[in-house]
Amino acid sequence: MLFKRLYQSYLCAVAGALLLGTSVLASAQGYPSKAVKVIIPFPPGGPTDTVGRMLAQKLSEETGQSFIVENRPGGQGVIGGDAVAKSAADGYTLLFSASTFTTTPMTLKSSPYDVVKDFTPIALVGKGPLAVSVNKKLPIRNIKELISYAQAHPGKMSFAIGSQASAxxxxTELLKRAGKIDYLVVPYKGSSPAYQDLIGGAIDGFIDPVLGVMSYHKSGMVRVVAVTSRDRLPSMPDVPTVAETVPGYEFYSWYGLWGPSNLPADVTKRLNAAVNKALASDLRTRLAEQGYLLSPGTPEDFARFQKEDMVRSAKIVAEAKIRAE
Structure with missing residues (x-):
């Protein structure tokens, strides 16, 4: 009798496990079966929000389900990131963010999450080269002249930063060291007020994503003297790279999609495939026109890229002693 009861319990356990496995598999195969929330941890209108919304629209088209963007700014991106870290690992709450997602926690005394342990890398969307801009009244038209001017005015030249620990x-800190120059780094609450002071002459220089400076560049309100990509950009062919004067200099802001930790492998692959398909659509041309370098690849590629970038960024953060204010 005891053996019969144990055997029946065993059969129930096996049936339960099979049912659970079938349910998980069916869920993954049918994903997404409802709307997906994409949290962007910054206010509307910035580069991250712009790219994130363009991607969300394409993912909606590719999957047949709505990918709804929710802006959740605050805490230099930490509030939005924390919301995703604590969400269910079912693929219905995702994070779209920039490279500050990995660098900001490096500057905090404590962070509510661990970038590596509490998230699942899904896809690297693209890299955004930065533009080195100066006030147009300055006698600076290229990096060589910028370095010469800074050396002639040690500690007096000023560069804005739109946010702490951003690309x-x-x-900006890397250029200071690579060019062996010194200038004052002035923090701003966002790129918009920094550009206004750059145009007005209160600030001498500003390094910001190409997307952010494009309208000011085209209108002649600021002078872009270089880009931080390895090669010149098709969208700005007459603008040299920093590396043409400072060999080896290369830096990007980059954008990616994450889920909470333990995201099912099938869901991760499904999302990754949808992102790569989106990057092969007309989105590719639209982003390229704005200076972005698209980076399709596997989730493993993204995880590897993130790890390498974090090592490099941590070195700059430590050397420059960057701390969140």
Whole structure:
């Protein structure tokens, strides 16, 4: 009798496990079966929001389900990131963010999440070269003249940063060291007020994503003297790279899609495939026109890229002693 009861319990356990496995598999195969929330941890209108919304629209088209963007700014991106870290690992709450997602926690005394342990890398969407801009009244038209001017006015030249630990901030600190120059780094709450002061002459220079400076560049309100990509950009062919004067200099803001930790492998692959398909559509041309370099690849490629970038960024953060304010 005891053996019969144990055997029946065993059969129930096996049936339950099979049912659970079938349910998970069916869920993954049918994903997405409802609307997906994409949290962008910054206000509307910035480069991250612009690219994120363009991608969300394409993912909606590719999957047949709505990918709804929810802006959740605050805490330099930490509030939105924390919301995703604590969400269910079912693929219905995702994070679209920029490289500040990995660098900001490096500057905090404590972070509510671990970038590596609490998230699943899904896809690297693209890299955004930065533009080195100066006030147009300055006698600076290229990086060589910028370095000469800074050396002639040590500690007096000023560069804006749109946000702490951003790609622009790290790039600004890297240029200071690579060019062996010194200038004052002035923090702003966003790129818009930084551009206004750059145009007005209160600030001498600003390194920001190409997308952000494009309208000011085309209108002649600021002077773009270089881009931080390895090669010149098709969208700005007459603008040289920093590396043409400072060999080896290369820096990007980059954008990616993450889910919470333990996201099912099938869901991760489904999302990755949808992102790569979106990057092969007309979105490719639209982003390229704005200076972006698209980076399709596997989730493993993205995880590897993130790890390498974090090592490099941590070195800059430590050397420059960048701390969140």
């Amino acid at each position: 622009g901030h790290l790039s």
